[in-house]
Amino acid sequence: AQSVTQLDSHVSVSEGTPVLLRCNYSSSYSPSLFWYVQHPNKGLQLLLKYTSAATLVKGINGFEAEFKKSETSFHLTKPSAHMSDAAEYFCVVILAGGTSYGKLTFGQGTILTVHP
Amino acid sequence: DAGVTQSPTHLIKTRGQQVTLRCSPKSGHDTVSWYQQALGQGPQFIFQYYEEEERQRGNFPDRFSGHQFPNYSSELNVNALLLGDSALYLCASSLVTGVETQYFGPGTRLLVL
Numbered sequence: 372a373q374s375v376t377q378l379d380s381h382v383s384v385s386e387g388t389p390v391l392l393r394c395n396y397s398s399s400y401s402p403s404l405f406w407y408v409q410h411p412n413k414g415l416q417l418l419l420k421y422t423s424a425a426t427l428v429k430g431i432n433g434f435e436a437e438f439k440k441s442e443t444s445f446h447l448t449k450p451s452a453h454m455s456d457a458a459e460y461f462c463v464v465i466l467a468g469g470t471s472y473g474k475l476t477f478g479q480g481t482i483l484t485v486h487p
Numbered sequence: 488d489a490g491v492t493q494s495p496t497h498l499i500k501t502r503g504q505q506v507t508l509r510c511s512p513k514s515g516h517d518t519v520s521w522y523q524q525a526l527g528q529g530p531q532f533i534f535q536y537y538e539e540e541e542r543q544r545g546n547f548p549d550r551f552s553g554h555q556f557p558n559y560s561s562e563l564n565v566n567a568l569l570l571g572d573s574a575l576y577l578c579a580s581s582l583v584t585g586v587e588t589q590y591f592g593p594g595t596r597l598l599v600l
Binding site: 461474476477478479 | 491520522528529530531532535543545577579588589590591592593594
């Protein structure tokens, strides 16, 4: 079985300060991990993807995430928040094998608020 | 290059009715997956189609069915609608089944009254 837990339902930061969105996963097989962003009334946009290459993954708009197998974590960070980063962020796992092969499993989402 | 497109954008139905949602995948993609996103929750996997066959299915009742056409476009059908079926329905396409990145359309928002 596979699952994803986003540790914070809401995160609030000031513009220009760092962003940290936390994600833990569990899986029986080697996972691929993604972060997607969803702006209000919009579809999901891929931020970045981990597929067992480099453990530090760089994505779009200055975001990056580090895969830590020992901690089963895949936290999303950005050094300096921008007002346009305000959105809902989803951590997602997909397995390379087993009965859940090819199926995306989403976390519950973290709503990021950015204050001026 | 067009991305994933879905139609309609919004839909209002009453309990017991049937609905059909449509999805055209990103150019060059052959796999389509459908997700249901209830208000305030993350998307839940409904099923995935590849080569016109259902390859994977999530924990959804048989009222939810689908189809994939030779041009890789897909339909999601829901019969005997319930109030709880009100949600944003997302379609995602990818090149092959497995761990390839899935690209999402804007979704169809369904309201069941």
